[in-house]
Amino acid sequence: MDAATLLIQVLNGLQYGLLLFLIASGLTLIFGIMGVINLAHGSFYMIGAYLAFWLTGALGNFWVALPAGIALAVVLGIALEWLLIRHLYQRDHLYQVLLTYGLILVFEELRSLLFGDDVHGVTVPDPLNFSIRLTDTLSYPVYRLAMSAICLALAAGMYLLIARTRLGMMIRAGSVNRDMVQALGINIGLLYRLVFALGVALAAFAGMLAAPASSVFPGMGNQVLIISFVVIVIGGLGSIKGALVAALLIGLADVFGQVLLPQISGMTVYLVMAAVLVWRPRGLFGSA
Amino acid sequence: MDRSRLLPVLLAATLLALLLFPLVGEKFYLQYATKIMIMAIFAMSLDLLVGYTGLVSLGHALFYGLAGYALVLMGERGEVSLWWTLPASMAVAALAALAVGALVLRTSGVYFIMVTLAFAQMTYFFVRDSAYFGGSDGKYLNAKPTLSLLGWQPVDLENTLHRYYLTLVLTVAVYLLLRRVLGSPFGRVLVGIRDNEPRMRSLGFATFRYKLAAFVLAGALAGLAGYLTAVQDGIMNPEQLGWNRSGEALVMVILGGMGTLAGPALGAGALMVLELLFSIWTKYWQLLLGAFVIAVVLFLPRGLGSLFARRRAARDGHG
Numbered sequence: 001m002d003a004a005t006l007l008i009q010v011l012n013g014l015q016y017g018l019l020l021f022l023i024a025s026g027l028t029l030i031f032g033i034m035g036v037i038n039l040a041h042g043s044f045y046m047i048g049a050y051l052a053f054w055l056t057g058a059l060g061n062f063w064v065a066l067p068a069g070i071a072l073a074v075v076l077g078i079a080l081e082w083l084l085i086r087h088l089y090q091r092d093h094l095y096q097v098l099l100t101y102g103l104i105l106v107f108e109e110l111r112s113l114l115f116g117d118d119v120h121g122v123t124v125p126d127p128l129n130f131s132i133r134l135t136d137t138l139s140y141p142v143y144r145l146a147m148s149a150i151c152l153a154l155a156a157g158m159y160l161l162i163a164r165t166r167l168g169m170m171i172r173a174g175s176v177n178r179d180m181v182q183a184l185g186i187n188i189g190l191l192y193r194l195v196f197a198l199g200v201a202l203a204a205f206a207g208m209l210a211a212p213a214s215s216v217f218p219g220m221g222n223q224v225l226i227i228s229f230v231v232i233v234i235g236g237l238g239s240i241k242g243a244l245v246a247a248l249l250i251g252l253a254d255v256f257g258q259v260l261l262p263q264i265s266g267m268t269v270y271l272v273m274a275a276v277l278v279w280r281p282r283g284l285f286g287s288a
Numbered sequence: 289m290d291r292s293r294l295l296p297v298l299l300a301a302t303l304l305a306l307l308l309f310p311l312v313g314e315k316f317y318l319q320y321a322t323k324i325m326i327m328a329i330f331a332m333s334l335d336l337l338v339g340y341t342g343l344v345s346l347g348h349a350l351f352y353g354l355a356g357y358a359l360v361l362m363g364e365r366g367e368v369s370l371w372w373t374l375p376a377s378m379a380v381a382a383l384a385a386l387a388v389g390a391l392v393l394r395t396s397g398v399y400f401i402m403v404t405l406a407f408a409q410m411t412y413f414f415v416r417d418s419a420y421f422g423g424s425d426g427k428y429l430n431a432k433p434t435l436s437l438l439g440w441q442p443v444d445l446e447n448t449l450h451r452y453y454l455t456l457v458l459t460v461a462v463y464l465l466l467r468r469v470l471g472s473p474f475g476r477v478l479v480g481i482r483d484n485e486p487r488m489r490s491l492g493f494a495t496f497r498y499k500l501a502a503f504v505l506a507g508a509l510a511g512l513a514g515y516l517t518a519v520q521d522g523i524m525n526p527e528q529l530g531w532n533r534s535g536e537a538l539v540m541v542i543l544g545g546m547g548t549l550a551g552p553a554l555g556a557g558a559l560m561v562l563e564l565l566f567s568i569w570t571k572y573w574q575l576l577l578g579a580f581v582i583a584v585v586l587f588l589p590r591g592l593g594s595l596f597a598r599r600r601a602a603r604d605g606h607g
Contacts, residue, residue, distance in 0.1 A: 031398075037398070039535075084582065084586070087586060088585070091589065094338070094344065094538075094542050094546065095585050095589070097538065097539075097542065098539060098542040098585050099582055099585040099586075101535065101581060102577075102578040102579070102581030102585070103582065105574040105575070105577055105578030105581065106574070106575055106578035106579060106582070108574060109572050109573075109574040109575035109578065112572065112574075113572055113575075222532075226405070226531055229402060229405070230402070233398070233399065263417060264414070266412075266413030266417060267409075267413045270406045270410045273403075274406050274407070277402075277403055277406075278391075281394065281399060282399070283399075
């Protein structure tokens with residue numbers, strides 16, 4: 001493997017990892033703070049990708065579609081929390097599993113009703129529609145670099161939100177002791193609704209970002225769902241920092257697994273997960 | 289007391305209906321009913337872990353799929369007998385459960401869910417990418433196993449009706465076996481572990497061994513279901529090992545009511561019958577099925593089984 005190929009693989013691994021981080025961070029927030037196991041998280045990613053496809057067509061510009069899609073995702077998150085999720089906080093995790101499984105079926109079928117079962121594509125938006133030449137034969141699309149940059153910016157933003165703001169303080173407190181936070185006069189129901197909407201928006205945003213780089217197809221949510229769970233377990237449940245490290249680890253392991261060990265490439269991420277959990281049963285940054 | 293009277297009546301009525309069903313059911317429906325009973329076995333075996341031992345496995349299809357593949361591979365050279373392939377396939381599943389269980393039972397809670405998933409996914413990808421197992425297309429079963437008693441062939445597994453009744457007998461047998469196991473001191477220990485493992489340990493029970501034994505038994509019974517699936521479908525493919533299959537079984541258990549044994553079987557029946565009904569009615573059956581599942585969570589907090597056990601649930605009042 002020469003230097004340029006290696007560089008491309010590293011970039012691919014980092015970019016995949018950062019995208020996984022966006023999806024997984026929402027999942028780990030929803031689990032860590034609200035204690036909800038959300039199987040429908042992959043569907044939110046899929047919804048994001050289809051929103052990007054639909055809104056880019058309807059509004060004519062990807063950069064206009066992006067904020068519109070995020071707004072819709074936030075509304076969806078708030079509606080779902082209010083209608084369904086809030087009834088499950090006091091109950092066994094397994095009912096959340098069952099309900100969100102039902103949501104997967106509903107979303108998958110709505111997708112089929114509204115958009116059909118064909119594979120769609122979103123064209124790479126304009127100023128980023130070119131590639132950087134690395135050698136005579138190899139080049140790297142700028143859009144993928146921009147994706148990574150956006151993901152990194154969001155990671156930093158989330159860190160600041162959680163660690164530095166008053167809202168972040170309330171969120172952290174809510175994850176430790178729900179009743180105490182409520183007793184201090186904070187509307188925990190509203191807080192949970194915000195966290196859920198934030199998680200949904202993060203997953204949908206990841207789907208929107210990914211749409212131009214890959215294709216938009218049925219079942220794309222299920223593909224990322226399991227791998228995001230792997231990420232949050234490796235990182236330690238509820239830990240945003242852990243999700244970032246684990247997502248990069250999994251992204252690189254997946255890409256290099258395909259290059260170096262093509263025979264068992266499907267297994268590599270699960271081998272990494274098993275190894276990490278044998279070494280640290282609570283994940284890399286898990287506490288509880 | 290309500291439930292203890294109602295449940296046997298309900299089970300007897302179901303059994304009678306299943307016994308008489310072939311009088312009215314066409315071949316397609318017989319095959320579908322056979323598949324439902326196989327999934328009922330699979331779901332009951334998972335309930336032993338989820339509902340009674342407090343071990344939520346998202347990798348149960350690993351043992352189901354391996355036993356099915358074991359039959360297909362043993363049958364590659366020609367006709368084989370059920371008498372040795374069934375125990376052998378279940379033994380494969382049990383051994384796999386012993387090895388996996390010894391590792392995964394060191395974790396608990398959500399981590400247990402994820403580690404069981406990891407092992408099942410590793411096996412899934414291994415089987416999918418291996419030519420020996422037929423890759424992603426899967427492998428056909430050359431011929432259905434034979435079942436002979438001293439030269440007499442009472443059951444012909446090529447026959448849909450015979451397969452139906454064999455599966456029915458085995459489903460009832462698994463239900464009775466699990467009832468028996470759960471009523472035994474061993475079963476009481478499992479329930480104790482579910483409710484409070486540290487207390488069981490301080491009472492002097494080697495809880496790890498009990499959990500491992502439950503894991504192996506559940507794995508072997510999942511293997512029985514996988515074996516029957518290979519016989520029924522005549523083919524095994526990697527999807528039978530995938531997380532979707534494990535998830536489906538988990539949904540059946542929760543939908544029917546965990547820790548009730550009959551509930552998960554009911555859950556398997558309800559999910560698959562509704563899937564069939566909705567898919568006859570509309571192309572968009574998943575929408576209705578999803579809405580049904582959500583409605584059950586919201587309006588029947590203890591699963592479908594609670595329809596038949598409401599009074600007891602209200603009296604016990606534990607989660």
